[in-house]
Amino acid sequence: MLITVYSWLLCLYPGSYRREFGEEMTSVFGEARSELPPALPAKVSFYRREFCGLLSGALLAHFARLFAPAIPFRRFNMQSQLRFPRSTIFLMLVIFAGVALTIAKASSIAGDTAGSVWPSLISVMVLMLLSMCAAAAVVVGILHTLRRSGVHRLENVQGSISSAESNRWR
Amino acid sequence: MSGGHVLLSTGTLYGALQRLLDHGWIERVEEDKPARDRRTYRLTSRGRRNLQMEIERMRHLTKLAALRIARKEA
Numbered sequence: 001m002l003i004t005v006y007s008w009l010l011c012l013y014p015g016s017y018r019r020e021f022g023e024e025m026t027s028v029f030g031e032a033r034s035e036l037p038p039a040l041p042a043k044v045s046f047y048r049r050e051f052c053g054l055l056s057g058a059l060l061a062h063f064a065r066l067f068a069p070a071i072p073f074r075r076f077n078m079q080s081q082l083r084f085p086r087s088t089i090f091l092m093l094v095i096f097a098g099v100a101l102t103i104a105k106a107s108s109i110a111g112d113t114a115g116s117v118w119p120s121l122i123s124v125m126v127l128m129l130l131s132m133c134a135a136a137a138v139v140v141g142i143l144h145t146l147r148r149s150g151v152h153r154l155e156n157v158q159g160s161i162s163s164a165e166s167n168r169w170r
Numbered sequence: 171m172s173g174g175h176v177l178l179s180t181g182t183l184y185g186a187l188q189r190l191l192d193h194g195w196i197e198r199v200e201e202d203k204p205a206r207d208r209r210t211y212r213l214t215s216r217g218r219r220n221l222q223m224e225i226e227r228m229r230h231l232t233k234l235a236a237l238r239i240a241r242k243e244a
Contacts (some may be wrong), residue, residue: 050179050180054180065189
C-alpha cells in the first residue's frame, strides 16, 4: 500500500521528471523498504526521510524547471573572487514586484488612490537600498582591514597548505 | 557503501542524479535489454576530472585541519 502512496506522490514531480525517473524511483523505494530492519523506530525514520525527501525533491524539481537558466544548482565551492550571482538580482526583482503588487492591491481594497502610496513607497525603498549598501560597504571595509574576509581566509588556508607541503618535502 | 553513515532518501538521490546528468558528469550505460525500473550510470571523463578535483580539495582541507590540530596540541 505504501508503494502505491509513493507512486501517487510521484505525481507531484514535473511530468518529464516522472517519465524519466518515476519507475526507477518506485523500484528503489520498494527495494530499500524490503531491506528495512523490523524495529519500529527504524521504519518510522525511513518513511519520514523518504516522504520528506520526495516532497522536497518535487519542490526542487519544479523550481529547477522554472528557474534553471537563472539559478545554478551547484555546490558552493570556495573561490578567491567576489561572488554575486546574477540570479540574486532576478530574485530581488521578483520579490520587489511581489511587494509592490501586494501594496497596490491593499491600497485598492482600502480605497486609497495609488498616487498617495507610491511616492512614499519609492522613497522608503531607496532609503532601505542605500542604508543596506552603506552597511554592506562598512562590513566589507572592516573585514578587509582586519584581513578576515573570505578572500584573505582562503589565502591563509592555501598558504598554510603550501608551507606544510614544502616542510614535508624538505 | 557508507556503512550506514550516509542515509539518502530516494527523492534526494534522484535529484542529485538529475543534476549530475544535466552537468554531463555521469551518463546512462546503454544496455542490451534495458529495464525501465533499473538503469546503470557511469562517470564521464568530465565527471571523473571533477571528482578528482573534489577529492584533491577535500584532501587539502583535511590536511589543513590536521595541521591546525597538530599546532594546537604542540
